[in-house]
Amino acid sequence: MSTADPALPPDLPPDLPPDLPPDLRDEIAAMMAATDHPHGVTVGALAAVQARFGWVSDAHLVELARLIGVSAAELDGVATYFNLIFRRPVGRHVIMMCDSVSCWLMGADALRARLCDRLGIQPGQMTPDGAATLLPIVCLGHCDHAPALLVDRTLHGDLDESRIDAIADGVRAKEQAREQGTERGTEQGREP
């Protein structure tokens, strides 16, 4: 697992045109410069790319691997290992619904089916308009308010049918606001 060899890994085409914006390249270079162990930035760098584009494309992955000095295969191995790094496009909003035991006990299965109905997709899929992707997630540490789900950075608990409907409608409303250019910065935090 040596990272000492600065030569280009053999699986990278040497003439690949740069695809990452310069400021993002700088950001990642700064992350590496700030530590004695640049290899440790892999997850953070993947997350930085994802924060910008929503997911990590092959082209971005290959370029990132070259920046960090690891093989694209190794970086892909890391990227695909973690739940929160997406190697396929996701919707503008990512809904992660807990499928673990406390939520199951509180009736999450039926609510998930309802949410799927409202969004017109199954877990793992994106709505055709690209508004939302629904993903399963393990326990969100909100079991005292089970069933629970996370929309982008906002946690919702004590779900019931009407709250599920409101969440599906909320995603739609945000989309409309986006189309009209009135969306404000992503809200974060917790539902009361």
Add this chain to the structure above:
Amino acid sequence: MAQRPLTAMIGPGGPPDCAAYGLAGGWRGARRALRDLTPDAVITEVTDSRLRGRGGAGFGTGQKWSFVPRQPARARRKYLVANADEMEPGTFKDRLLLEGNPMQLVEGMLIAGYAIQASEGVIFLRGEYHLAFDRLERAIAQARQTGWLGRDILGSGFDFDIHVHASAGRYICGEETALLTALEGYRAQPRSKPPFPQVGGLWGAPSMVNNVETLCNVPHILANGAAWFRDLAPGSPDGGTKLFGVSGRVRRPGAWELPMGVPLRQVVEDCAGGMRDGYRLRAFLPGGASTAFLDAASLDIALDYATVEKAGSRLGTGLAILLDDRACPVGMLRNLEHFFAQESCGWCTPCRDGLPWVERLLAAIEEGTGQPRDLDLLADHVRLIGPPGRTFCPHAPGAMAPLASGLDLFRDEFLDHLRQHGCPRRMAA
């Protein structure tokens, strides 16, 4: 009223900032440790307090610290890692501490870092804890600004700083050696021990991994002394208070700070208001998904490490998951084993291949295509991958704990499923 040092400063107004934290009694522990005590004396105080790790395994914290080689930080880099991965289903205690009073964790890490003479602290935070991330970043920045982090803290000559690593999610990252592998930027597979992280951990350097709740106890031990801490739990073999909680069909699910050794009945009935109308308690997992079921008759045993173990389970994270009489035990086990199968890191064959097999068997039984011999197959899995030592890490044995106990406790339900070719509750619905 009983004392609640861990949660005293947690309120609806949000976490205290650095100054409010100090006014409410914070930083006393750090001041005493750095001004008046040697690192060894800090370790002795924590050992005497009988604090045991709150991450699940319950190892004595002071003793664990004493395994770190003694050279000062400058001679050799050492790391202190706060384990804030918290992905065990049914567990939500560290989140309360991280969001409610992040400065307490900063102080705990400062003291722990001083005790083992670490130069660097890392908070390994699960990626979904966005609010905790923002609050930790704010707390760390303030602590740095006021001189509680950085160079020559309190004029003691001790340098220490903390940064937050947001994980990208996998349950196995909570296992301490997998966590270190993740921090090094690789797929988070566990490592074989020895070397133990205390000697050869992050980047090969001595490293201490402690749970968030463990570290949050440390400021209070240093501020008030080991004897005070032991007395928080009178008559219990373990010192201190602990966040205990319940999820499931109770009136008010939640977590509360209580003395070590309280019975679960107190948590369920007094704190959580008892079961909801129409539900009866059937059995419970005392400390998260990887602990064995106990039946309702065990409600009165003391929640301390030794007593729960004697009853056939583990205290684990201390957050109990309640199975009520209207939920299907087979369905619950299927849900649990789905989690463990999915979260296996794939490193060892019994875990990578055995857990999905277990999940398929349970699914078949629940859906009506199960065969009587499936119960023997499930028992074989328990026998073959349940005992520790068959796999690299305790993930697989942890997965077998609810199954082993469930096969015993819910045998009649399993047989009903086989006889009636499906879940009797689903068919009645």
